[in-house]
Amino acid sequence: MILLFVPAAEVSYFDLLMKGGWLMVPLFLLSIISVYIFFDRYIYLKSQKRTDSAFFEMLKNLVKEGKIDTALALCASTDSSESRILTKGIQNLGKPLRDIHELMEMEGKLEVYKYEGNMYFLGVIAGVAPMMGFIGTIAGVIKIFYSISLADNISISLISGGLYEKLITSGVGLSIGIIAYVSYHFLNHKINRLVQSWELQCVRFIDLINNSSK
Numbered sequence: 001m002i003l004l005f006v007p008a009a010e011v012s013y014f015d016l017l018m019k020g021g022w023l024m025v026p027l028f029l030l031s032i033i034s035v036y037i038f039f040d041r042y043i044y045l046k047s048q049k050r051t052d053s054a055f056f057e058m059l060k061n062l063v064k065e066g067k068i069d070t071a072l073a074l075c076a077s078t079d080s081s082e083s084r085i086l087t088k089g090i091q092n093l094g095k096p097l098r099d100i101h102e103l104m105e106m107e108g109k110l111e112v113y114k115y116e117g118n119m120y121f122l123g124v125i126a127g128v129a130p131m132m133g134f135i136g137t138i139a140g141v142i143k144i145f146y147s148i149s150l151a152d153n154i155s156i157s158l159i160s161g162g163l164y165e166k167l168i169t170s171g172v173g174l175s176i177g178i179i180a181y182v183s184y185h186f187l188n189h190k191i192n193r194l195v196q197s198w199e200l201q202c203v204r205f206i207d208l209i210n211n212s213s214k
Contacts, residue, residue, distance in 0.1 A: 023136035023169050030125050030132075031176045037118050038183040045115060045190045049080035050197055059086065060208055068093065081111040082198040089205050097210060104202050108195070115191045119184060126181035133173020140166025 055078060062071040071090050075083040088107040092100050144166070 023132060024172065027129060027132060027169065027172050027176060030129050031179075034122060034125050034176060034180045034183065037122050038187070041115075041117055041119055041187050042190075044117065045187065045194065048115075048194060049078065050194075051078060051080055051082045051201065055083075056201060056204060059205075063090065063093075063208060081108075081114075081194065082201045085111065085198055085202060086205055089202070089209075093209065097206060100209065101202075101206055104205075108198065108202070111198070112191065112195060115194065119187055122180050122184040122187070126177050126184060129176040129180065130170075130173045133170040133177075136169030136173070137166045140169075 055074070059071055059074060062068075062074065068090060072087060075087040075090065085104050085107045089100050089104045092103050
């Protein structure tokens with residue numbers, strides 16, 4: 001007996017993805033949204049300026065000398081999160097330290113909101129995309145078993161043919177979810193680094209006011 005081995009027909013990745021059904025459309029849209037949000041936030045965070053030690057030394061000397069208007073002009077010319085938070089502190093000099101600190105913290109929260117932007121949706125997509133993929137697979141499996149119940153005989157092709165197509169949505173959903181999850185935490189890490197930078201400057205500024213008042 002002669003066995004003939006017929007090689008399986010090659011399928012392009014695009015054609016394979018299209019076999020996932022209509023759920024591939026919302027999954028595709030979620031992937032585009034994820035990529036857009038990531039690059040939008042990454043470029044924005046990358047563009048944020050940081051003040052150096054020379055800036056703070058100049059600001060410290062100006063505050064000590066009582067040149068408040070010059071200090072405010074220096075902060076305005078820098079145009080960074082740190083300078084805007086320090087501006088809030090300088091504008092409220094003369095108030096109790098606790099009030100100044102709270103006002104600077106409120107300004108800092110506004111800066112964090114600017115950093116985050118639409119990042120919230122990355123976290124949502126990280127959870128929704130895999131579940132949407134599983135829904136597609138479960139719906140496909142239900143359809144397969146329904147077809148089996150109507151068929152007179154059970155064949156491997158009847159089961160495997162539809163099953164591999166429905167598993168595509170799970171694979172794509174998980175991939176999108178992983179990318180969104182990693183992107184979200186990567187951007188969070190960059191935000192935390194920026195926040196740590198200006199929190200240090202805020203502490204130094206409060207110490208400066210506290211020492212000057214003694």
